[in-house]
Amino acid sequence: MALRIDYIAKETGNNLIRNPSLTLATVLTVAVSLALLGAALVIQRGVDGLNTRFEDDVEFIIWLNPDAQPEQQQAIDRALADSPQIASYRYITPEETYAEFQEYFKDSPSVLESVTPEQLPTSFRVVPEVPELDVVEALGQEFRQLPGVRDVDFAGEVIKRVNEFTRVASNIMLGAALASASASALLMYNSIRTALFARRREIEVMRLVGATNTFIRVPFMLEGLVQGIVGAGVSTLAVFGLNRVIRNLLEQTTFQLFDSFVLESSELASVALVLLAAGAGIGFVGSGIAITRYLDA
Amino acid sequence: MIKLENVTKEYPGGTTALKNASADIAKGEFVFLVGASGSGKSTFLRLLNKQEDPSEGRIFVAGKDVSKLSSWKVPLLRRNIGCIFQDFKLLPNRTVGENVSFALEVIGRPRHVIKNQVPAICDLVGLGEMVDKYPEQLSGGEQQRVSIARAFVNRPLILLADEPTGNLDPQTAIGIMRLLDRINKTGTTVVMATHDRGIVDTMRRRVIGLSAAEIVRDQARGVYE
Numbered sequence: 001m002a003l004r005i006d007y008i009a010k011e012t013g014n015n016l017i018r019n020p021s022l023t024l025a026t027v028l029t030v031a032v033s034l035a036l037l038g039a040a041l042v043i044q045r046g047v048d049g050l051n052t053r054f055e056d057d058v059e060f061i062i063w064l065n066p067d068a069q070p071e072q073q074q075a076i077d078r079a080l081a082d083s084p085q086i087a088s089y090r091y092i093t094p095e096e097t098y099a100e101f102q103e104y105f106k107d108s109p110s111v112l113e114s115v116t117p118e119q120l121p122t123s124f125r126v127v128p129e130v131p132e133l134d135v136v137e138a139l140g141q142e143f144r145q146l147p148g149v150r151d152v153d154f155a156g157e158v159i160k161r162v163n164e165f166t167r168v169a170s171n172i173m174l175g176a177a178l179a180s181a182s183a184s185a186l187l188m189y190n191s192i193r194t195a196l197f198a199r200r201r202e203i204e205v206m207r208l209v210g211a212t213n214t215f216i217r218v219p220f221m222l223e224g225l226v227q228g229i230v231g232a233g234v235s236t237l238a239v240f241g242l243n244r245v246i247r248n249l250l251e252q253t254t255f256q257l258f259d260s261f262v263l264e265s266s267e268l269a270s271v272a273l274v275l276l277a278a279g280a281g282i283g284f285v286g287s288g289i290a291i292t293r294y295l296d297a
Numbered sequence: 298m299i300k301l302e303n304v305t306k307e308y309p310g311g312t313t314a315l316k317n318a319s320a321d322i323a324k325g326e327f328v329f330l331v332g333a334s335g336s337g338k339s340t341f342l343r344l345l346n347k348q349e350d351p352s353e354g355r356i357f358v359a360g361k362d363v364s365k366l367s368s369w370k371v372p373l374l375r376r377n378i379g380c381i382f383q384d385f386k387l388l389p390n391r392t393v394g395e396n397v398s399f400a401l402e403v404i405g406r407p408r409h410v411i412k413n414q415v416p417a418i419c420d421l422v423g424l425g426e427m428v429d430k431y432p433e434q435l436s437g438g439e440q441q442r443v444s445i446a447r448a449f450v451n452r453p454l455i456l457l458a459d460e461p462t463g464n465l466d467p468q469t470a471i472g473i474m475r476l477l478d479r480i481n482k483t484g485t486t487v488v489m490a491t492h493d494r495g496i497v498d499t500m501r502r503r504v505i506g507l508s509a510a511e512i513v514r515d516q517a518r519g520v521y522e
Contacts, residue, residue, distance in 0.1 A: 007402050007403075201386070201388055201389075202388060202399075204386065205386060205388065205399065205400070205403075205447075206403045207372075207375070208346070208375060208380050208386075209375065209376070209379075209399075209400040209403060209404060209447070209448075209451070210372040210373065210374070210375035210376035210377075210404050210451075211372060211403035211404055212369070212372045212404075213368075213369070213372070215403060215404075215405065216403075
């Protein structure tokens with residue numbers, strides 16, 4: 001039997017506007033839960049990007065004491081050159097260090113005035129052979145013990161901390177997303193149950209005149225699907241907005257580390273797809289359970 | 298057209314609504330089901346369009362064993378069986394025309410068929426002028442005519458009527474019976490459960506008497522008692 005599209009569209013629409021407050025509540029809960037899911041996804045992708053980017057040129061920095069002897073500096077140089085675990089390294093001269101320093105503190109002339117090139121510690125920038133955090137750390141520790149070394153800085157420490165923080169944050173968000181997704185499925189269930197109750201006379205007549213179960217069910221299934229997908233649409237907009245906010249924040253800083261948190265449009269599209277699928281899923285499950293329970297053939 | 302073979306219906310909880318009932322109703326017959334409240338008349342009707350399944354026995358409608366009908370075929374069975382009720386079961390938020398066309402819409406009839414058949418059937422039941430009115434604007438007799446139009450618009454083989462005149466005054470009831478008689482004359486089998494002694498005695502059709510869930514008589518041109 002052909003399902004008449006116009007009839008189904010009309011009935012679905014009527015169901016949706018019959019109880020606007022419940023429909024709105026359902027759509028909003030779906031939107032909130034999926035926005036949380038979307039934010040968690042954005043963060044996870046950002047962290048993934050951060051890690052990849054960092055592994056391209058993972059490096060640690062060996063800072064020398066400002067009063068290190070030239071022999072000590074040469075010894076470190078030799079150790080770096082001899083080590084099979086070092087891919088490449090570069091000595092940053094006092095002039096280069098001072099130039100960086102000037103750039104960094106260009107807004108604070110008083111700081112610049114109080115420091116001369118000789119007072120700044122020079123450093124070696126090191127790119128190791130194996131760009132894994134643990135290996136890099138062990139390697140850095142070796143150099144820390146050499147005479148004339150003031151400290152060894154790992155870019156990795158920052159990264160590790162960021163990783164840890166974002167993992168916890170995105171897990172919390174995923175948990176919250178799961179909880180509110182359950183809430184929205186329950187609301188969906190109630191909203192469809194209410195619609196079924198409001199239309200019980202119609203449903204009784206439909207049964208008596210021989211409408212098929214599919215025909216009776218489809219508008220209610222669609223009602224759930226539409227609510228889920230509209231909610232997903234709202235949450236997608238929220239995620240796009242979040243991405244825009246992050247981009248604006250990053251444009252105001254020179255800190256390059258978090259650039260990967262601004263998603264490419266293809267990544268955004270895949271997040272949007274996940275959200276739409278999840279919204280449709282919530283709608284399908286919520287309305288499906290209500291229909292199976294209250295519309296038994 | 299309709300055949301019951303030793304049909305028993307027990308409801309959960311142990312109530313027996315029909316006990317070992319057998320009957321054979323031919324195409325085009327007009328049959329009254331009479332008996333006190335709770336004697337099994339409504340169950341008899343509900344078994345015919347598979348709103349209920351028999352606990353024992355077999356039921357044939359239009360040559361098909363209804364008790365063996367798979368659930369997805371039930372809608373197809375019901376398209377051949379119109380139903381009217383004491384309380385009309387009209388949809389209050391739809392006009393007369395919409396109530397009638399609803400029955401065609403939900404079984405997927407194309408729009409042009411609906412456009413042709415709805416005014417025709419409304420004329421047939423004498424409501425041609427009232428297609429745009431809502432049920433609450435109509436009298437009881439007019440509402441029952443709408444429900445007959447809805448039941449008959451799909452030209453079913455069988456019309457089941459569960460006390461269709463129960464809420465109507467005698468004069469209005471006669472009008473409804475004339476209409477059912479006309480529908481019966483088109484070849485539609487009519488089975489009507491009723492308490493209305495006057496109607497049964499006037500029309501002198503086949504009467505199946507039920508008492509305490511059993512068929513106690515079956516007379517060709519019977520009276521109420």
